[in-house]
Structure formats: C-alpha cells, structure tokens
Amino acid sequence: MRICLGLLAVALATLTLPCPPVNASLSKFKLFFGNSPGLVPNTTVAYGEELYRGFHQLEANGDWVVGPRDSCYCEKWAKSHGTKDEKLGAIVAMFIVFGSCVGALIFYGVAAWRTTCGWEEVYVCVIELAHVLIAIFHEIESPSTLYLSTGNQVLWLRYAEWLLSCPVILIHLSNLTGMKDDYSKRTMGLLISDIGTIVFGTTAAMSPPNYLKVIFWFCGLSYGVTTFYLAAKVYIEAYHTVPKGICRKIVRFMAWDYFGSWCMFPILFVLGPEGFGHISAYGSVIAHQVLDITSKNIWSMAGHFLRVKIHEHIIVHGNITKKTKITLAGEPVEVEEYIDSNEVDPAEMDQVQDKGTQALAHRQSFLVMRNRMQQKGVEVRASLDNSDRDQTENGMGGGAVTMGQWGMGNKAVGDPGAMGLGMVTKAVEEPAEKMGPLEPGRVILCMPDVALVDFWRLQFSSLPAPFEVYPAVGPDMTLQLVQQSLQLGGPSFCDFVLVAPDFLQNPSPSGLVGRLKMMGMRVAAYGWQPAGPMRQLVETSNVDGFLEGPTAPHGVNRSQFSALVFRMQQLKKMASMAALGAPPSMLPPTTSQHSTAVLASSVPNPLQSDSIPAAFPGQGLGTPTTANPLFSVMNSSPPSPLSSRPTVPAPMGAEGEAALMQQLMAEINQLRAELQQ
Incomplete structure (x- = not known):
C-alpha cells in the first residue's frame, strides 16, 4: 500500500512540472514566416488561436505564426497527432479513466474494511491512475512520447504502464481464488511470456516501417499467443475449481473480458502510429483508454467479487474440496473443486477432502466477513465462530x-x-x-x-x-x-x-x-x-x-x-x-x-x-x-x-x-x- 501511495504521489508531482509558456509577452516571441517571403522580426501584433503549445496564429495575417524564441515549428508534425475533435475526445476519455480509477480505489478501500481486498487490484488501479494523470498533461511530450530520428513516434508512457501493470494482472489471474500463498511454475510462464510480448512490441514500435517492424511484431505476437494459451488453461482449471453457481459465471465473464480486450492491443498497434499510421495518435489514445477500462478496471473488479464469493462459501460451507479429473489441452489434470457438504455423493467420499479452516483463521478478512455475516443472520462455519477462537488458536480448527x-x-x-x-x-x-x-x-x-x-x-x-x-x-x-x-x-x-x-x-x-x-x-x-x-x-x-x-x-x-x-x-x-x-x-x-x-x-x-x-x-x-x-x-x-470378564474381587476389609x-x-x-x- 505504501508503494501504491508513493506512485500516486509521483504522478501528482508531475503536475507541477513547467509547461511551455502560453500567455508570455510578445518580446519573448519571434515571428516565423509561413507562405509569404520575407521576415519581419520583433513585430508586436495581436495573436490569436493556439496551434500548438506556445505557437499561435497571428490574427492579422493567417500566414504568420508566433512562437517561443529559438524554437521551431512544423505544421505537419503538430497536426500529425490528430484533429482538434480527436484531441478533445482523447482528453475526455482520459478523464473518464481517471474518474473510474478514483472510484475503484474508494471501493477497494471500503471493501478492505468490510470484506476483503487483494493487493493486485489495488496496485493495478494505482498504476493506471498515475499513467492517466501524466498522459492528460504530458501525453505527447518527451519522454512520455519518444520522437526518433527515423520519424517514428513511440508512446513510451503506455509501454511503461504495461510493464508495471500487466505482470500483476497475470499474478492475479494465476490465483483467482485468492487461497494460494505461493505461485506456481505456470505463473512464471505467464510473466515471462507477457514481458517478452511488451519488449518485442516496443522494439517493433522503434523500428522503421519495413521488414524489421514486421519481424519484431511477429516475435511479440508469438509471446502473446503463449500468454493466451497459458491463460486459457488457468481459466479452464479455475472454472472447475470454484464453487458452482455465481462463481463459475464470474470466471466465464472474466475469460471473455480478458481475451476480448487483450486481443485488441496488437490490432491497435498495427493501425496506430507505432505501426502503419492508419489512425492518429489521439485516436489511438481514445481506443486504448476504452481497453484500459475493460481489461484492467472491470476485470479487476470481477476478480475482486470472485474472491469475496469464495470467502463467503468457505465461511458458510467450510474448506471442503473434491478431486475432479478434467482434460486440459489433451492431458488429464486433477483439480480440487470447492463443494458444499450437502452435495457430497457417498460414492465419491474417497475424493472429498476437508482441509479445515485452521489455516484461514489468522486471516483478518475471514474474521471480519464472518462477523458481518453473523450480524445478517447467516450461519457460518463453526470453527470460525467466536466460541471456537481458543480452539482455533490451539490448532484445533x-x-x-x-x-x-x-x-x-x-x-x-x-x-x-x-x-x-x-x-x-x-x-x-x-x-x-x-x-x-x-x-x-x-x-x-x-x-x-x-x-x-x-x-x-x-x-x-x-x-x-x-x-x-x-x-x-x-x-x-x-x-x-x-x-x-x-x-x-x-x-x-x-x-x-x-x-x-x-x-x-x-x-x-x-x-x-x-x-x-x-x-x-x-x-x-x-x-x-x-x-x-x-x-x-x-x-x-x-x-x-x-x-x-x-x-x-x-x-x-x-x-x-x-x-x-x-x-x-x-x-x-x-x-x-x-x-x-x-x-x-x-x-x-x-x-x-x-x-x-x-x-x-x-x-x-x-x-x-x-x-x-x-x-x-x-x-x-x-x-x-x-x-x-x-x-x-x-x-x-x-x-x-465377556471374553475379558473381570474376576470378582474378594471381600475387602476396613x-x-x-x-x-x-x-x-x-x-x-x-x-x-x-x-x-
């Protein structure tokens, strides 16, 4: 939490960075000739519409542009980011993402107090909030956007945000139930493939629009396909692990959200300024802000509700699992499904395991949720009840x-x-x-x-x-x-x-x-x-x-x-x-x-x-x-x-x-x- 607050402070500090002057005095400006020959230096005239940060169109003559001293202005470059409407749409989209991040953080704070909240969703939300704050004011400035000598525009701020948030999303994905204390080999595979995707994607963005860009793009795509393959295995296994009912519906929704939003990123890369420039930079920003809401905010919120429902299931029905064999990628895999004790088939008793709630009694989230559920009149697990606190602490839960x-x-x-x-x-x-x-x-x-x-x-x-x-x-x-x-x-x-x-x-x-x-x-x-x-x-x-x-x-x-x-x-x-x-x-x-x-x-x-x-x-x-x-x-x-009948004792004295x-x-x-x- 301290790290998240520190990142938020850094993002807020960027708002204090100096920007190019807009209403500076005309003595600091120099006239640049647009279409008519000749140069009239140190001319004091009224200037009007701002074409770019610090550069204004003269009101008296549309062929003249006024800008900061010792600076140059390229009209084609200024307009290459998109039209004014696209710029306005990008700013509106970023403010919407900003509001959703603030609302999500408030919700997670209340959830941590009332029920439970994982660190993954909070971390991703803070990173996204820091990214959108910087993007609102410095999206097309260096180093947020890198302008290479080859003419390529590399939106480094976006890729940096991916490097910081996507691995944590995959960590959350590998532990959807929130019940594991360690991470498996599959988690490492997800992280490696995701980092490879971002690295080769950034390299492709820096490459000139020729065969090198295509080669690096396909390298990143191969890593991305590996990520999708491992993620699909996680979703299938999680679907058969979580309790039946609402939990499985949430897992199905998260899978559709994940694959539907993440598969759009390589498509936007090809269409955007990093690829072959079919859409403007502002248009790319609008599309990516929409995907950020679906792939990060909505997905993390669904993952949060899934963990809450699993917590409630364990508090009411206990930590009871049943071993189930499924076929995953052509291989038989044994998973442990959370079940209700009333659903146990006597013929499957050898597959049922009661792990107990002793290992969960130290989690404050379980105790808080148990107390609130008791206040609502819900019958909770006996070993998590207040009368069993001593029993649990002494290893009898x-x-x-x-x-x-x-x-x-x-x-x-x-x-x-x-x-x-x-x-x-x-x-x-x-x-x-x-x-x-x-x-x-x-x-x-x-x-x-x-x-x-x-x-x-x-x-x-x-x-x-x-x-x-x-x-x-x-x-x-x-x-x-x-x-x-x-x-x-x-x-x-x-x-x-x-x-x-x-x-x-x-x-x-x-x-x-x-x-x-x-x-x-x-x-x-x-x-x-x-x-x-x-x-x-x-x-x-x-x-x-x-x-x-x-x-x-x-x-x-x-x-x-x-x-x-x-x-x-x-x-x-x-x-x-x-x-x-x-x-x-x-x-x-x-x-x-x-x-x-x-x-x-x-x-x-x-x-x-x-x-x-x-x-x-x-x-x-x-x-x-x-x-x-x-x-x-x-x-x-x-x-x-009768086989061990005790002998009748002799009469005893005083x-x-x-x-x-x-x-x-x-x-x-x-x-x-x-x-x-």
Whole structure:
C-alpha cells in the first residue's frame, strides 16, 4: 500500500512540472514566416488561436505564426497527432479513466474494511491512475512520447504502464481464488511470456516501417499467443475449481473480458502510429483508454467479487474440496473443486477432502466477513465462530467436537434442564493439551453396516490409550451389547456408545438414544456438518457429544476426537461417583439428563428384562434373535466384554475400603481442579 501511495504521489508531482509558456509577452516571441517571403522580426501584433503549445496564429495575417524564441515549428508534425475533435475526445476519455480509477480505489478501500481486498487490484488501479494523470498533461511530450530520428513516434508512457501493470494482472489471474500463498511454475510462464510480448512490441514500435517492424511484431505476437494459451488453461482449471453457481459465471465473464480486450492491443498497434499510421495518435489514445477500462478496471473488479464469493462459501460451507479429473489441452489434470457438504455423493467420499479452516483463521478478512455475516443472520462455519477462537488458536480448527451448547435446544447454560452441559460444554473451548490423559476403555459402535467398522477401529487404535471396540449392526444388537456390558460391570464397564447419524431420526425416549440413556449409557454421535439437515439432526438428538466428520481422506480431527473420548470418560467417572453415593457438594456440576441416566441403572427397566435377547450366545440371556453379520457363523461371538470378564474381587476389609475411599476422594479433587481451570 505504501508503494501504491508513493506512485500516486509521483504522478501528482508531475503536475507541477513547467509547461511551455502560453500567455508570455510578445518580446519573448519571434515571428516565423509561413507562405509569404520575407521576415519581419520583433513585430508586436495581436495573436490569436493556439496551434500548438506556445505557437499561435497571428490574427492579422493567417500566414504568420508566433512562437517561443529559438524554437521551431512544423505544421505537419503538430497536426500529425490528430484533429482538434480527436484531441478533445482523447482528453475526455482520459478523464473518464481517471474518474473510474478514483472510484475503484474508494471501493477497494471500503471493501478492505468490510470484506476483503487483494493487493493486485489495488496496485493495478494505482498504476493506471498515475499513467492517466501524466498522459492528460504530458501525453505527447518527451519522454512520455519518444520522437526518433527515423520519424517514428513511440508512446513510451503506455509501454511503461504495461510493464508495471500487466505482470500483476497475470499474478492475479494465476490465483483467482485468492487461497494460494505461493505461485506456481505456470505463473512464471505467464510473466515471462507477457514481458517478452511488451519488449518485442516496443522494439517493433522503434523500428522503421519495413521488414524489421514486421519481424519484431511477429516475435511479440508469438509471446502473446503463449500468454493466451497459458491463460486459457488457468481459466479452464479455475472454472472447475470454484464453487458452482455465481462463481463459475464470474470466471466465464472474466475469460471473455480478458481475451476480448487483450486481443485488441496488437490490432491497435498495427493501425496506430507505432505501426502503419492508419489512425492518429489521439485516436489511438481514445481506443486504448476504452481497453484500459475493460481489461484492467472491470476485470479487476470481477476478480475482486470472485474472491469475496469464495470467502463467503468457505465461511458458510467450510474448506471442503473434491478431486475432479478434467482434460486440459489433451492431458488429464486433477483439480480440487470447492463443494458444499450437502452435495457430497457417498460414492465419491474417497475424493472429498476437508482441509479445515485452521489455516484461514489468522486471516483478518475471514474474521471480519464472518462477523458481518453473523450480524445478517447467516450461519457460518463453526470453527470460525467466536466460541471456537481458543480452539482455533490451539490448532484445533480443522474439525469440531461440537458438544454442549448446540444440544441444549432453547435453554440457557445455567438451566438445570438443559441438555449436554456440565463438563461437556468445555469440549469446544478447552485445548487438548489442557486435558488429562486418556484411560484404557471400551466403546460400542452402532453402525448401519460393516463399511465403517475398520475405519473406527483404526481411529480408536490411534489413541494414546488402548481401547476395546465392539461393533454392532443396527439398534437391536447395540442394545444387546449394552445390556451385557451392564450385567458385567454396570454403567462404568463401557465408556460410551458411538452412534451413526442413521439412528438419530427419533429423538423421543422410545428412540435408540433415549433407550440407551435410560439404561445409564453415555451416547456420542458422528456425522455433524456445519450446514444442512445433518446439523439439525445431530444437534437435536440429545446425545452427550457429537463429532464432525468423518471426511475423506483425513477422517476425523485427532485432537477433536481425543477431546470427545476424554469427555465421555469424565462423564463415566461422574456417574460412578454418583452411584457410590458421594456427597452432592463434592460432585462436579452435571445435568439432570446425566443424573436421570445414573438413576436409571438402579431402577428396574423393561429394556433390561429377558425380553431382549443376548448379543452373544451362552450367557444366560437366551439365544440372539439375529446373527451379528460382523462375525462368522462359526464364531459369532466377537472379542466382547465377556471374553475379558473381570474376576470378582474378594471381600475387602476396613483397610481396603479406606484405601478405596482415599482413591475416590483423590479423583474427585482432581476433577474439581480441572473444572475450575
């Protein structure tokens, strides 16, 4: 920005440069004879119309011209730039460009404050503003225009502006989305070909009107064709990368604008004074000012709106991409398309990647746009929300352990009837490094089929503590496993049940989640999404915690997953302490939901009767009504809680009971200390 302001100051400083005198006294002028023979020096007469800067037509005699002393005047050269009407049109066109540049800079300034604004469009606008300011007052003066001994006119000011602005336009083109932090090999190719075009074009303008001019022009044209080829590949790839809808329409418009305006520059070169002089210098200025508006101002404005729309898409739908293969110049190319999580086809899950918003949380533009979108009532990405600021700063922004507040319905945090509060509310706020170590545990998976069983086994095996994973297909088998775990060790035998979103349709007490909670079991769910019907489904299911994902190929966020498991273990400890009769003042704060779940384990429940068959044969609860498809017929019993049945401890004396109470008190104090942090 400082560089842009400095260039603007230089352009304004040129306005103070001295110009040839117009209303100077006649004593400084010398008469030059036009058509009549003879010279009348030091003649004081009235002079009228200005033919050129400092040269005037005498009112008394149209054959005489008055001009600065020791200066010469060529009538043919003065008129070679164009007629008076063309000159007026050129000045008007330059003032229009000046006004559009000023308006664009004001707009970009407001956009940088309200949404986002790239440096490329601001830089190009400042360069164009400096160029038009100089051109308005010194367009045909040296060194803005170079007059060579060969009679050629070289508009060096125009070529200098191209050298300063066109490479930045191509840098913007190579990063249309604004999401890349570096530039690729293709960017370098665009810059090299563009510089070659301008260099050979300038050389052709300096060459005499013969075969040399034609040769250099074709050399520059070859570089320009290379630029167009690389730019076309960028546009095609960008079209398949940006989100569908308005973003793709903007990319298509930018492509038409780019090729339609840039292809006119070599044509104007041939027709203008640099080429073969079919149009005057002023006519060339008018045409180039029109092209400057379309190729720079309008194109940059469209690129700005494209980046804003992509920012909005990421803030609402997340940084989710899908790998898509396209054919580009006869070669297969793999691009990553920004998609909505609701548009994901289950058959294409292996091509979907959730890059997370952690790397974007440090960008002030994302935070500003998020706040303004929230003020308008737009649901934004959870990991960019204010409640997740600590989570993002501690490297947990890639996913979201979304527990607690979203499961409360319309109840306040302090409401004793609120769902999902207590220790669970800290899951999205407390960094993983502040949590205690995980303990070995057991978890039951409630899956619709066997597709994700191996995936979740892998996720639990990656935890720092060993976990026994018991899969079940469908609600019936899940209830059977929970029933057996309750008989083996009560509610504390199993840490929690991880439920697929397929079984969250019924949030009533007769649903799977309600029945599990009545049995005193903790329930977590996966499949939460930042937008769409899945978000409402999971948040209103009354589970104790829920997790975003999994998304291919990264699965779930490890830190978030560990936080979810840790909180489930804390809830299990709280239930165990409540069952042992710890004083209420010593228990950590919990919810009525958890208290009800604990009491349900000690009250006779029809769900715990013999009407529900055992999940595994030979355990005194009858034969299972359905075989578990996760295991073979010969060995239908999985490595279940029964295979690692704990031995019944011998009756303890007074010393053993005292030691148990001391251990229990130590755990209670540790939990209270963690809650107070």
